[in-house]
Amino acid sequence: MHFGPPVAEIVRQHHERIDGSGYPRGLKNEEIMLETRILAAADFVEAIGSHRPYRPALGLEMALEEIKSGVGTKYDEEVVKGCLELFSSGFLPD
Numbered sequence: 001m002h003f004g005p006p007v008a009e010i011v012r013q014h015h016e017r018i019d020g021s022g023y024p025r026g027l028k029n030e031e032i033m034l035e036t037r038i039l040a041a042a043d044f045v046e047a048i049g050s051h052r053p054y055r056p057a058l059g060l061e062m063a064l065e066e067i068k069s070g071v072g073t074k075y076d077e078e079v080v081k082g083c084l085e086l087f088s089s090g091f092l093p094d
Helices: 007-013 034-049 060-069 077-088
Strands: none
Touching: 007 034, 034 060, 034 077, 060 077
């Protein structure tokens, strides 16, 4: 399946980290697309909060605590703030 810009770039950047410790290019802060910063937090919350064949779900609370503790290193502060507001408003994933 072909995904052109900007989807291809979002996927390419999805292991970059706010502090520049990610890969493949060591991008940091606003060098990372906003969509990618959102995807990074959402992907982590979904991965930790969901059942996997190799482990049970670890829970939404654990996932949200982890993204809070990763602000400034792994995750964008405004993205985390938005994520926390979303879940505190009563949103629950299916």
